[in-house]
Amino acid sequence: MSAISYTDAPVRVRDDLVASHRRAWERLARPGTWWSGSERVAMAAEVRNAAGCPFCRERKAALSPHVVSGSHASLGALSDAAVEVIHQVTADPARVSKAWFEKCQAGGLSDAHYVEMIGVIVTVVSIDSFCRGIGVPAPPLPAPEPGEPTRRRPSAARPERAWVPMIPASDARGEEADLWARSRTGNVIRALSLVPDEVRGLKDLSATHYLSMDEMMDLRRGKGTLNRSQVELIAGRVSALNECFY
Numbered sequence: 001m002s003a004i005s006y007t008d009a010p011v012r013v014r015d016d017l018v019a020s021h022r023r024a025w026e027r028l029a030r031p032g033t034w035w036s037g038s039e040r041v042a043m044a045a046e047v048r049n050a051a052g053c054p055f056c057r058e059r060k061a062a063l064s065p066h067v068v069s070g071s072h073a074s075l076g077a078l079s080d081a082a083v084e085v086i087h088q089v090t091a092d093p094a095r096v097s098k099a100w101f102e103k104c105q106a107g108g109l110s111d112a113h114y115v116e117m118i119g120v121i122v123t124v125v126s127i128d129s130f131c132r133g134i135g136v137p138a139p140p141l142p143a144p145e146p147g148e149p150t151r152r153r154p155s156a157a158r159p160e161r162a163w164v165p166m167i168p169a170s171d172a173r174g175e176e177a178d179l180w181a182r183s184r185t186g187n188v189i190r191a192l193s194l195v196p197d198e199v200r201g202l203k204d205l206s207a208t209h210y211l212s213m214d215e216m217m218d219l220r221r222g223k224g225t226l227n228r229s230q231v232e233l234i235a236g237r238v239s240a241l242n243e244c245f246y
Contacts, residue, residue, distance in 0.1 A: 004127075004139045011134055014224075020208040021130070021139075024123050024201060029142035032120075033152060033195045034113045037144035040120055042077040044141050046086045047124040049075050056091035065095055081107030085114060089121050094243035101163050111164045112153060112194050119198030126205055157194045167193040184217060210235060 004021045006013035028044055031037045050056055053073045059065035074083040081104050088096060128138040154176055157165040172179040176196050192198040215221040222228045
């Protein structure tokens with residue numbers, strides 16, 4: 001059972017938000033496609049740890065993160081390559097590059113391991129940022145569940161313009177047929193499709209934090225009491241504050 005509850009929040013939190021956060025925490029604890037439940041929870045802990053990393057602060061203040069030498073203040077549960085991805089994406093996402101990604105791969109991370117890790121980072125940052133925004137403590141991390149990763153790589157995924165293979169918008173079929181309806185989706189969603197469960201998780205959170213894919217395609221749709229212009233103004237500002245290079 002998830003420990004997430006916002007009953008003590010200073011503002012009322014919609015029931016669908018509470019439910020989606022609980023589902024996200026349950027997914028976080030389960031074995032994934034390429035990482036175990038213990039590794040996924042360790043990644044979540046490292047995301048939170050990155051905020052206090054002196055090396056990250058020094059690199060972020062530098063003209064280029066690559067001119068600063070040193071090492072991350074990690075929790076010690078993950079490989080150096082995994083810690084580098086978590087800290088860089090969490091602390092300085094605007095300056096990730098393809099050369100940096102390829103260096104992480106050379107350090108032992110496959111493209112699929114990397115994609116699943118990005119999904120975990122997005123989950124934790126999204127929920128922790130929500131809690132900070134409404135003035136409540138971030139929820140405790142869940143206890144990891146036992147089991148092995150499925151290690152299933154979708155056969156339809158292939159190289160395109162992204163750094164990692166993706167499932168084409170027109171070719172989500174079989175076990176991936178639920179990823180997007182009517183061959184319509186955004187590349188920011190497709191970017192995780194090498195690990196389909198991370199697409200499902202992002203879609204679940206996005207539908208409550210922002211808009212579902214169908215709502216996004218209908219420019220007349222807002223969210224709750226906000227009209228579409230207000231939704232996009234807030235979304236654009238949040239994106240800028242998070243230094244989203246996409």
